[in-house]
Amino acid sequence: METSQECDVLVVGGGPAGSTIATLLARQGRRVVLLEKEHHPRFHIGESLLPGNVELFDKLGVRDQVEKIGMPKFGIEFVPPDLDYRSYVDFSEGWDPTKDSAWQVRRSELDELLFRHAGNEGALTLEGARVRQVDFDAEGATVQAVLDDGGTRSWRARFVVDASGRDTLLATKFKCKNKNPDHNSTALFGHFRNARRLEGRREGNISICWFEHGWFWFIPLADGTTSVGAVCWAYYLKARDKPLKDYFLDTIAMCPELHDRLANATLVDDAVHATGNFSYASTHATGERYLMVGDAFTFIDPMFSSGVFLAMQSAFDGAALVATALDRPAELAAARQALEKRMRVGPRDYSWFIYRVTNPTIRDMFMHPNNVFKAKQGLMSLLAADIHHGRAYRRSLWMFKVLYYFISVVNWRRTYAGWKRRRDNIRDWGPLKGETILKAD
Incomplete structure (x- = not known):
């Protein structure tokens, strides 16, 4: 033995x-x-x-x-589905200005x-x-x-x-x-060559683009390729009725800005992946x-x-x-x-935002960040992963939530519609077509 x-x-x-x-x-x-x-x-x-x-x-x-x-990364671009306006935020706007950059x-x-x-x-x-x-x-x-x-x-x-x-x-x-009963999503993703990026200092920034069925990431890499993925409600991938690549390209077409950036781009190895993204x-x-x-x-x-x-x-x-x-x-x-x-x-702080990110109120607050009561500083510290900054960070993050709930109550019809849509979308839709569970060590 x-x-x-x-x-x-x-x-x-x-x-x-x-x-x-x-x-x-x-x-x-x-x-x-x-x-x-x-x-x-x-x-x-x-x-x-x-x-x-x-x-x-x-x-x-x-x-x-x-x-x-x-690839140097200094902040985030938020792209809404129904506006020409873009929102740009920098990590340096958080409570610790020295936490101003990272990499892709x-x-x-x-x-x-x-x-x-x-x-x-x-x-x-x-x-x-x-x-x-x-x-x-x-x-x-x-x-x-x-x-x-x-x-x-x-x-x-x-x-x-x-x-x-x-x-x-x-x-x-x-x-x-x-398994977290409050979250149920899937992801489609691939890597592209020759994608059009932001210019200058913002070239390496991540872009978050909302669309009807979820949101996209757009991540430029140092070797010239760009990682693009769609995080969708499970029902959307469950309804796939064509090859995965075609479905992914059709999904990209739902976001005009992203579609334009990829107009002259080609998929690396012609490969598209699908994965269940279930929180637990x-x-x-x-x-x-x-x-x-x-x-x-x-x-x-x-x-x-x-x-x-x-x-x-x-x-x-x-x-x-x-x-x-x-x-x-x-x-x-x-x-x-x-x-x-x-x-x-960390998981608790991030999850509060993630579970509300498709809500119109949160989207509006991201698109028009305001530092009333230092709320923006709290948000940027979270996005920079400065989550153990101390009382100042905790206070400002709490004020962001207060503002969110206040705006939600004022716009209660919109809030209720968003909440109902989310409850419908997080249902368990069972196994997904073409799904590959990417288990990472």
Whole structure:
């Protein structure tokens, strides 16, 4: 019988969350094993980063490397479906003006960069290793993985970090993953060459374009390609009656501004993808011998590009918890309670806006941002991922919500119509035609 190799921490998943926490724990002098089921570089959607990521890249020591592969991004463009007017907001308008920029990146390049960095920092990294079983006991856990050649490997770990993304390894094992009943969307996306971009300093900014059935992202990348995707209500993709590419191009035609920008563009590899984008959250993120980080804990709609930031921030916070569990177990209960609370802050703040983003009131407030009661500063701090700024941020975000509810009450007929439409659209429409679930580590 094969003997298990020993380690202090075994991390499942070599995406941003897993690679980040593996790096931090290896720096502490711990024996860390990082397992990735695929081989880098591997495709992943979600190319837009936030200014909050920059500080984390600095702490990891990879900022210069990320900058070399990234397209500078200073803000966001909002494009309504029925107006010629465009709204432009800059991250520098938040509470911390130094959090003024980030990058658009190819995730295949970013994820490999972070994974290799973890190895350089001392973690033992292994690709092509799919974890099949995790068994916990009083002393730690036994983890078994299947390799590409069909062979198996086993590790004995004092602590396990689940960074398996939408595979949700431990949440599935413990049956603690709950689908969010208030959100149900799908996505169609592809990459284009020769798309017309914004000019000057705004060239790398992300554009959010609303249309009848949802919203589009338009993300320029440094290699000249542009990522374009439509996040739609599930009923829309369920009704598809033609090949996926044709349906996607017809969907783009519903947004005149986006259609114009892509008039002379061509699809890279003629490829279009479809994915279910169902939000979920686990009932808990921590245990005596384990931790779930990033999408392994919770997944929310990608509208504000918060995914990589939330994953990496949870890894930074989680690394401190792991150290407590291994070195000061008497303090673990309090540390777990504090981390459980902290890990819900970001998803909660972003979700409040995401679930209302198709409401006419929110759309109007985004199109005509006003800094009454510092509400715009609160919004821009959120969009820049400066979500732990403190009381000033909390106050201004609260005032934004007060203004939203006031305007909604004044325009109650419009508010009710928007609410009713949303309740109808979030019904579970069942499996989607041509759907590919992109499970990211």
